[in-house]
Amino acid sequence: xxxxxxxxxGGTKAEPYKGTSYKVSIKRQAHPDAPARTEVFxxxxxxxxxxxxxxxxxxxxxxxxxxxxxTAIAYDANCLEEICGSCAxxxxxxxxxxxxxxxxxxxxxxxxxxxxxxxxxxFPVVRDLAVDRSVLFENLKAVKAWVPIDGSYDLGPGPKQFxxxxxxxxxxxxxxxxxxxxxVCPQFNEDTNFVGAATIAQARLFNMDPSGAVLKEExxxxxxxxxxxxxxxxxxxxxxxCPKQLPLTEAISDISRDVIVQKVKDFxxx
Amino acid sequence: MAAATPRIIVVGGGLAGLSAVIKIAEAGxxxxxxxxxxxxxxxxxxxxxxINAAKNLKGEGDNVDKHFDDTVFGGDFLANQTPVKNMTxxxxxxxxxxxxxxxxxxxxxxxxxxFRRFGGTLYHRTAFAGATTGQQLLYALDEQVRxxxxxxxxxxxxxxxxxxxxxxxxxxxxxxxxxxxRSMEVRTFPADAIIICTGxxxxxFGKSTNSVVCTGSAQSALYQQGAYxxxxxxxxxxxxxIPGEDKLRLMSESARGEGGRVWVPKKQGDTRPGQNIxxxxxxxxxxxxxxxxxxLVPRDIATRAIHKIVYEHNLGIDGQPQVYLDVSHIxxxxxxxxxxxxxxxxxxxxxxxxxxxxxxIFPGVHYTMGGMxxxxxxxxxxxxxxxxxxxxxxxxxxxxxxxxxxxxxxxxGFVAGPNAMAYAKSLPAQQGDGGHAAEKQRQTEMNxxxxxxxxxxxxxxxxxxxxxxxxxxxxIIRYNSGLQEADGKIVELLDRYKCINLGDKSQWxxxxxxxxxxxxxxxxxxxxxxxxxxxxxxSRGAHYKPDxxxxxxxxxxxxxxxxxxxxxxxxxxxxxxVDTQWIKPRPRRYDATA
Numbered sequence: 001x002x003x004x005x006x007x008x009x010g011g012t013k014a015e016p017y018k019g020t021s022y023k024v025s026i027k028r029q030a031h032p033d034a035p036a037r038t039e040v041f042x043x044x045x046x047x048x049x050x051x052x053x054x055x056x057x058x059x060x061x062x063x064x065x066x067x068x069x070x071t072a073i074a075y076d077a078n079c080l081e082e083i084c085g086s087c088a089x090x091x092x093x094x095x096x097x098x099x100x101x102x103x104x105x106x107x108x109x110x111x112x113x114x115x116x117x118x119x120x121x122x123f124p125v126v127r128d129l130a131v132d133r134s135v136l137f138e139n140l141k142a143v144k145a146w147v148p149i150d151g152s153y154d155l156g157p158g159p160k161q162f163x164x165x166x167x168x169x170x171x172x173x174x175x176x177x178x179x180x181x182x183x184v185c186p187q188f189n190e191d192t193n194f195v196g197a198a199t200i201a202q203a204r205l206f207n208m209d210p211s212g213a214v215l216k217e218e219x220x221x222x223x224x225x226x227x228x229x230x231x232x233x234x235x236x237x238x239x240x241x242c243p244k245q246l247p248l249t250e251a252i253s254d255i256s257r258d259v260i261v262q263k264v265k266d267f268x269x270x
Numbered sequence: 271m272a273a274a275t276p277r278i279i280v281v282g283g284g285l286a287g288l289s290a291v292i293k294i295a296e297a298g299x300x301x302x303x304x305x306x307x308x309x310x311x312x313x314x315x316x317x318x319x320x321i322n323a324a325k326n327l328k329g330e331g332d333n334v335d336k337h338f339d340d341t342v343f344g345g346d347f348l349a350n351q352t353p354v355k356n357m358t359x360x361x362x363x364x365x366x367x368x369x370x371x372x373x374x375x376x377x378x379x380x381x382x383x384x385f386r387r388f389g390g391t392l393y394h395r396t397a398f399a400g401a402t403t404g405q406q407l408l409y410a411l412d413e414q415v416r417x418x419x420x421x422x423x424x425x426x427x428x429x430x431x432x433x434x435x436x437x438x439x440x441x442x443x444x445x446x447x448x449x450x451x452r453s454m455e456v457r458t459f460p461a462d463a464i465i466i467c468t469g470x471x472x473x474x475f476g477k478s479t480n481s482v483v484c485t486g487s488a489q490s491a492l493y494q495q496g497a498y499x500x501x502x503x504x505x506x507x508x509x510x511x512i513p514g515e516d517k518l519r520l521m522s523e524s525a526r527g528e529g530g531r532v533w534v535p536k537k538q539g540d541t542r543p544g545q546n547i548x549x550x551x552x553x554x555x556x557x558x559x560x561x562x563x564x565x566l567v568p569r570d571i572a573t574r575a576i577h578k579i580v581y582e583h584n585l586g587i588d589g590q591p592q593v594y595l596d597v598s599h600i601x602x603x604x605x606x607x608x609x610x611x612x613x614x615x616x617x618x619x620x621x622x623x624x625x626x627x628x629x630x631i632f633p634g635v636h637y638t639m640g641g642m643x644x645x646x647x648x649x650x651x652x653x654x655x656x657x658x659x660x661x662x663x664x665x666x667x668x669x670x671x672x673x674x675x676x677x678x679x680x681x682x683g684f685v686a687g688p689n690a691m692a693y694a695k696s697l698p699a700q701q702g703d704g705g706h707a708a709e710k711q712r713q714t715e716m717n718x719x720x721x722x723x724x725x726x727x728x729x730x731x732x733x734x735x736x737x738x739x740x741x742x743x744x745x746i747i748r749y750n751s752g753l754q755e756a757d758g759k760i761v762e763l764l765d766r767y768k769c770i771n772l773g774d775k776s777q778w779x780x781x782x783x784x785x786x787x788x789x790x791x792x793x794x795x796x797x798x799x800x801x802x803x804x805x806x807x808x809s810r811g812a813h814y815k816p817d818x819x820x821x822x823x824x825x826x827x828x829x830x831x832x833x834x835x836x837x838x839x840x841x842x843x844x845x846x847x848v849d850t851q852w853i854k855p856r857p858r859r860y861d862a863t864a
Contacts, residue, residue, distance in 0.1 A: 030776065030778065031778050046515070048514070048515055049515050050514075050515065050516060050619075052516050053514075053515040053516035056516055056730070059730050059782065060728060060730040060731055060734070061728075062773050062774075069773060070773075071773055071774035071776070071782070072730075072773070072774060072781065072782045074779050074780075074781050075781075076307075077482055078307050078311050078312075078313070078481045078482050078483055079311075079313065079315060079316050079481045079482075080481070080482065080516055080517045080519075081316065081517070081519045081520075081615055081619070082615070082618065083315045083316060083402065083405055084307070084311040084312075084313075084315050084316075084481065085310070085311055086307065086311050099516075100618050100619065102619075102621075126452060126779050127778060127779035130779060134308070134428075137308065137310070137416070140413075140416060141416055141419070141420045144417075145413055145416070146371075146372075146413035146414060146416060146417045147370070147371050147372040147410075147413070148417065149367075149370050149371055149414070151296060152292050152293060152296055152367055152414075152684075154363040154366065154367070155366070155367075155370065156366055157366045157369060157370075157383075158366065158369035158370040160380070160381035160382060161377055161381050162377065162379075162381050163376070163377040163378070163379060163381070165377075166374050166375065166376060166377045167607075169372075169374045170374040170399065170400055170406075173374050173399075173406055173409065174402065174405070174611075176315075176405075177308075177310055177311075206372065209372040211370065211372065212372050
C-alpha cells in the first residue's frame, strides 16, 4: 500500500467560522478569447458547504457583491463525490477538486473571509472555471492504455492473478483523469510537451496486467522520446497534489527504468 | 435498403452505452457516441459495491437459476422474467470478459476472483474491485472504446446533449437532434438506429445519490415523442447515504456485505457519541427484525425499517433523521483491502474516521427501476429507438438488488447493440430528408422561446421546488392525497416554467440554458411518476402505501405503461401483463427465520 497523504482534506475538523457571510472571488472569462476578469460574490454562511454547493447557490441568485445582476458560473461537475474527475480547479490558489473542497476548511486555511476560485492554468479556458482537458484522453491513446482483448465474446476466465498483482494495480487504476498532476507539474508546459504523470501511470498499469503486457514495448517506446518520461524533473508535486493518492512517482521511476532497458534492447536488436 | 455499413448512434457513455458501442464496433458497424460529459466521467463511476454473477467460487452451490430467482423475488415479481433469466445466465461470462479486460477485481490467495455478499441473497455472488467497482468497470469499457476510436470505428461527440429523436413521416427513427454544449449549435445527425443509455433521473428529486447529468431528460423527450415510459413510479431509495448540502453521497451496501451493522441507541435522546455507547445499549433493529438476512435485507426493506425506527420509534440519533452504519468493529486491513474507497468518501465529506466511529446515514433517492419500455430485444415502441441500462425499465421490477445494476447495464448494452445492427440492416431507405429539417426547426424554436421568455422565474429555484415536492410525496411512504398534491404542484411549475427568465442569454457554454431545457423534461417525467404511483393502490417493492399495505397481484401484477397525451399535455397511464412464465409469483417475505 502506498503511503497516504491527506492533501488538506480529511483528518481533523476545522475551527468553526465566526462570520455570518463570506466572499468568493472568482476569475471569470466569457469565452476562450475574452479577457479574464474577477467577480466577487458575498454569500450567507452556512455550515457544511462545499465549493460545488457554493456555485449552486450563486446560480440560484446570480447577484454579485456590488448588488449587480450577473450570470451563473460555468464549471464542470458531475458526480460531486470525487470519483468522476470533472471539477478540478484552483481553489485558494491550489489545484483540487471543488466537490471535496469544504468551505469551513478553506476559510480556516485562508484565515480571512474570502475564498478564491480560478480555472486550471495549464489548459485552455472554455468559460469561467471550465477548461478543456481532452489532451489527457489523446495521451491515453498514444500509450495504448488498454488490454487488447481478442473479442467481447465468451472466451472463458482470464488468467489467475495473485492478490499482490491486484493490490499493485488497483491504486493506479483509481486515476480519475482530473489532470491535477499535470497542472502542478513544472515540466508540463508547451516547451517540453511532457505527457504528465497520469498517462505514465496508466502505461504502468497496463504493463502490469498479464495480458495488457503484450503492448508493453509499444508503450515504452511511446514514452521514450520528446515529451516522454525523461521530461520528469522529479519535483514530486504530482504525488502530493493527487486527490486519489496515486503512487505516481513510483510509477514514473518504474517506467523510466523500463524505458531505459527498452532503449538498450532496441539499440542492439533494431 | 440502408447503406452497407449500418450507422448507429449511442446516446450516453456509461456502462450500458459503452457496452453497446463495443458490440457494434466489433460487428463492423459505425458508431457515433454522444455524451454530455467525457464518457470517462459518466455516472457509472459512482457504483461502488460490485457486480453480481453466480460463479459459485465459494463452494456454496450457487447457480444462475438461484440468481434468477433472487432477482425476480427481490423485484417483487414485477419484472418480465425472460430478460432476467437471460441476464443472470450471461452473468458469469460477463464477469470473465471484464476480468480479461483488466478490471482489477479483488482476488483470493489462489488468484481467483473474490466474491462478497450483498443484499437480497444468501450467497457470495458479488465480484468487486475494492469499493469502486463501477469506476473500474467503466474504465475497462472506456479503454476498449478508446481502442476502437483510435481505429476509426467510433466517433465520440462529448459535450453534446441529446434533445430528441428524428422521426420520419412513418414514425420511424432516422437520427437524433442534439445541442453542442459549447457553441449551443443545434444539429441533427443521421442514424439507422439509436440506443438510449442515458441512465437515471435522480435530479427530479433534487438531491439524490445521482450525478448532475442524471436528469432523465432524454427519456422524457422520447416519451413526449411517443415512446412508452414503464413503471415510472418505482424509485429505489437507498438505505445508506450521507446527507449533504448538494447531494446525498452513497455509502455502499458493501459496507454491510463486509460485516457492517446498522443500529440506533436503545434509549431515546442518548447523547453519548456512538463509539462510547456499549453493546447492550444498542438496538440492531435490522438483525432483530430480519434474523435470516439481517443487515442484508433488500434495499426497500432496509429503507422502510430505518424510516420506521426514526419516525415511529423516534430513535433517530440526536432526534435527527439519521442512524448508525458501523464498520468500526472490522479490522483495518480488511477494510483497506475491501471498502477503503467509500470510507475515504465519508472521511473527506464528513470529517470523521469511520474506522474509529460509526457513520451517520439516512436513506436517499438512488435508482429508477422504471424507464423506457423496451421489448426483449431492447427496442422501444418507436421503430429504431433502443434503450439499455438504467434508462430502460426491464430487469429490476419493483426493487433492484444491490450489484445487479452493473450487470444489467452491460447485459442491456450487449443485447441492444447487436439488435440495433440487425434492425439497421433491414431498414428501408428513408423518404426525403427523413424529418431532419423539421426536427431541427422544432428544437430551434424551443430554444428561441426560452431565450425570449419575459418572466421572472429562476430555473434553479423551480428545480428546488420540484425536488422538495417529489422527495416529500413520492419516495419512501406514499399517500394518494400527497401524490395528487404533488401532481398539482408540478402542473403549477410547468405553468411557471413559461415565465423563466434566463439571466444568461449568451450562446457559449451556457450551462443554465442547457439545464433549463432539461428542467422541462424533468417536470414532464415527474408527472409520470406521481400519477403512476397514485393509481397503483397496493404496496410492492419500493412502492409503499400505508393505506394499501399488501401486494395486489390480481389488479396490479402489471407493468405501468405511460404514454404522452400531447393534446392535453399530460400522461395517460395504462397497464400491460407481466411475463411470469418461469417462476410462479409467491409472497415476498424476508422476516422468516428459516
